[in-house]
Amino acid sequence: MSPTALLAGPSRRAIAKGAAWAAPAIVIGAAAPALAASQPDIQVTRVTCFDPLIGTNLLTYRVCAVDTTLAAGSRLKWTYSGANSRPTATGSLVTNSTVTFNYQGTYSGSRGWGTATITTTSELARGACWDITFGYDIGVGAERDTTVCLELTSTTSQNLVSTNDKGCFTVGRGSCDR
Structure with missing residues (x-):
């Protein structure tokens, strides 16, 4: 990889792939507080x-x-x-x-x-x-x-x-x- 590519930052395609993987984690993480609030x-x-x-x-x-x-x-x-x-x-x-x-x-x-x-x-x-x-x-x-x-x-x-x-x-x- 050239020094110019490192300075340019991640591509739009790399960001989209990362977001696709992160979305399920965000959804699962949002459900956790509701489960934690359940009390005897x-x-x-x-x-x-x-x-x-x-x-x-x-x-x-x-x-x-x-x-x-x-x-x-x-x-x-x-x-x-x-x-x-x-x-x-x-x-x-x-x-x-x-x-x-x-x-x-x-x-x-x-x-x-x-x-x-x-x-x-x-x-x-x-x-x-x-x-x-x-x-x-x-x-x-x-x-x-x-x-x-x-x-x-x-x-x-x-x-x-x-x-x-x-x-x-x-x-x-x-x-x-x-």
């Missing part, structure tokens, strides 16, 4: 709500282990009010937990309220979810809407995002989330 998290979300004018309300929630596991012994709490009947619980979360209801009120005239404590007896695997459906009759004579929530209250699992540890429905008088 336990999510509690509401899934479906069936609220007939007369009959049993069915409120389904989902608990998911994102980039972590949900340890056995973790606790969730469900809070309800305005019930004409004692609540029931079904689903895969119930199968892998013990559920203890704490009933309040008389369920006739003054409407019942209370909580359910769900203590996991098995580990929820990373990337997996469990569902739980609570059923109770809010009744046709509901005076007002009520908010019904399921919340993660304690766990030894890594849970670095706490803004999504609670799922809530607003129910009453024949509708959900008015």
Whole structure:
């Protein structure tokens, strides 16, 4: 190569070939921060709500282990009010937990309220979810809407995002989330 060619710098063709090789590296490098931002998290979300004018309300929630596991012994709490009947619980979360209801009120005239404590007896695997459906009759004579929530209250699992540890429905008088 002559001294004149060295002073001229790279050709347009050499720059284009270099750019073609660098483009995939730039695209891959841009995706890395998004992956690095992923954090261990336990999510509690509401899934479906069936609220007939007369009959049993069915409120389904989902608990998911994102980039972590949900340890056995973790606790969730469900809070309800305005019930004409004692609540029931079904689903895969119930199968892998013990559920203890704490009933309040008389369920006739003054409407019942209370909580359910769900203590996991098995580990929820990373990337997996469990569902739980609570059923109770809010009744046709509901005076007002009520908010019904399921919340993660304690766990030894890594849970670095706490803004999504609670799922809530607003129910009453024949509708959900008015």
